[in-house]
Amino acid sequence: MRIATAKQTYLADEALIRTRTQMAWCGVLAASLVAAPFVLDSYWLYLACLVLINVASATGLNILTGYTGLVSLGQAAFMSVGAYTVAWLERNTGMPFLLNPLLGGGVAAAVGMLVGIPSLRVKGLYLAIATIGASIILHFVFLNWTSVTGGARGLQVPPASLFGTQLTTYFQLYWVFMPITVVMVIGAANLFRTRIGRAFIAIRDRDISAGVLGIPLLRYKLMSFAISSFYAGVAGGMWVYFFRVVSPESLTLADSIFFLAAIIVGGMGSILGAILGAIFMTLVPEVLRYAVEAASPYVADAGSLLSPIRTIAFGALIMLFLVFEPQGLAEIVQRIRRFFHLWPFKK
Numbered sequence: 001m002r003i004a005t006a007k008q009t010y011l012a013d014e015a016l017i018r019t020r021t022q023m024a025w026c027g028v029l030a031a032s033l034v035a036a037p038f039v040l041d042s043y044w045l046y047l048a049c050l051v052l053i054n055v056a057s058a059t060g061l062n063i064l065t066g067y068t069g070l071v072s073l074g075q076a077a078f079m080s081v082g083a084y085t086v087a088w089l090e091r092n093t094g095m096p097f098l099l100n101p102l103l104g105g106g107v108a109a110a111v112g113m114l115v116g117i118p119s120l121r122v123k124g125l126y127l128a129i130a131t132i133g134a135s136i137i138l139h140f141v142f143l144n145w146t147s148v149t150g151g152a153r154g155l156q157v158p159p160a161s162l163f164g165t166q167l168t169t170y171f172q173l174y175w176v177f178m179p180i181t182v183v184m185v186i187g188a189a190n191l192f193r194t195r196i197g198r199a200f201i202a203i204r205d206r207d208i209s210a211g212v213l214g215i216p217l218l219r220y221k222l223m224s225f226a227i228s229s230f231y232a233g234v235a236g237g238m239w240v241y242f243f244r245v246v247s248p249e250s251l252t253l254a255d256s257i258f259f260l261a262a263i264i265v266g267g268m269g270s271i272l273g274a275i276l277g278a279i280f281m282t283l284v285p286e287v288l289r290y291a292v293e294a295a296s297p298y299v300a301d302a303g304s305l306l307s308p309i310r311t312i313a314f315g316a317l318i319m320l321f322l323v324f325e326p327q328g329l330a331e332i333v334q335r336i337r338r339f340f341h342l343w344p345f346k347k
Contacts, residue, residue: 033182037174045170047286052177053238054278058262059188059271060231065260066268067192068224069204070119074131075232076255077138081108082233083240083251087155088148097160097167101180101237105230111138112229119221123207135253142248154247157240167241177238184231189271191227200224204269261318267328276329284317285310 036048061075082104089100115134119127142149149155159166160176167173191197199220202210211217240246258281266277288310321328 033178037171042170045174047282049170049173049177049242051279051282052174052181053235053242054259054262054282055275056181056184056238057232057235058259058266058274058278059185060228060235061259062263062266062268062271062274063188063191063200063231064224064228066263066270066273067197067204068200068221069123069207070116070221070224071124071128071260072131072225072228073128073253073256073260074115074135074138075228075259076251076253077131077135078108078112078229078232079236079239079255080138080142080246080248080251081111081229082236083246084142084149084155084236085233086237087157087240087246090157090160091155097162097241098176101234101241104237105233108233108236109226109230112225112232113222115229116222116225117218119225120218132253135256139248139252150247152248154245154250157244157246159244160241173242177242180234180238184234185271185275188231188274196220196223201269258314261314263328264318265321265328267330270328270330272333273328273330276333280329281314281317284313288313 037045040048057075057079061072064070064072082101085104085107086100089095089103090097095103115131118130122130143152145151159168160173161167162176165172167176192201199210199215202213202215203217203220203224207217236251239251243250259278262277262281263274264277265280266275267273292309325331
């Protein structure tokens with residue numbers, strides 16, 4: 001009896017310490033997010049805004065691919081749907097600025113549900129090809145529905161306006177994008193504490209068994225597509241307010257591959273993985289750019305090598321993580337946490 005009581009006390013103390021540690025790290029993260037725009041220059045604020053957009057979209061893709069097991073190469077297309085929706089609303093209606101990304105996410109969710117219909121019959125590579133086909137169809141629509149999308153020229157978007165103030169600087173946009181992305185990440189983290197999230201995981205682990213247990217596969221697969229596409233649509237809305245223009249060539253298949261690479265590198269089936277992967281993959285081109293600039297005195301036409309080097313680096317990163325660390329950066333972080341937690345007791 002005493003041993004059992006001591007064990008329960010120990011476990012309770014461990015849980016309390018873990019909770020306090022998590023709260024402390026959340027406080028540090030919140031303080032960092034608030035302080036960032038005051039210490040970063042304009043260029044790094046530009047990257048910070050881009051990271052926030054990519055984190056939102058990668059989190060949505062991780063819900064679909066990492067947690068539900070449905071491979072998609074159409075995330076950029078769903079972002080385009082949200083971007084075009086927001087651009088059209090901003091140009092033609094008087095809708096409030098903060099409502100437009102939500103409507104863009106809603107339209108993208110509806111399109112995502114249509115694209116997700118084949119997921120009941122096909123999966124894996126076949127589903128990935130189906131999403132590529134949907135991306136090609138959407139690109140055709142963007143290119144030829146000129147009365148809405150502007151055709152090949154695309155749409156110019158006026159600056160976002162909040163309480164009568166135009167948001168034209170990266171500093172101002174950061175304070176809009178950061179809360180939106182934080183809410184979306186928290187929402188995704190809490191989703192998997194619900195019945196819906198647990199159904200997604202069951203479908204990923206063994207969809208046939210999930211169906212036998214009474215989980216309606218089509219309903220939950222379409223729901224996963226809808227939620228993922230909603231995240232992409234909201235990210236696309238932020239993207240169009242950030243760049244102020246959208247065209248059929250703005251978000252392409254290469255961007256979909258970028259987001260898939262981000263969740264692979266960060267760690268599929270992990271909210272932390274989506275965040276780390278989006279940050280890592282967004283900053284890799286900047287590291288390469290600095291490396292190319294450093295090599296330019298010694299290598300002729302070093303600047304022209306940046307684009308192919310970036311493509312090779314993305315491909316190499318995907319291969320290396322798949323082979324040597326399939327669970328991504330999130331697993332590396334967990335190992336570091338476990339090491340320091342046990343470090344005082346190591347011999």
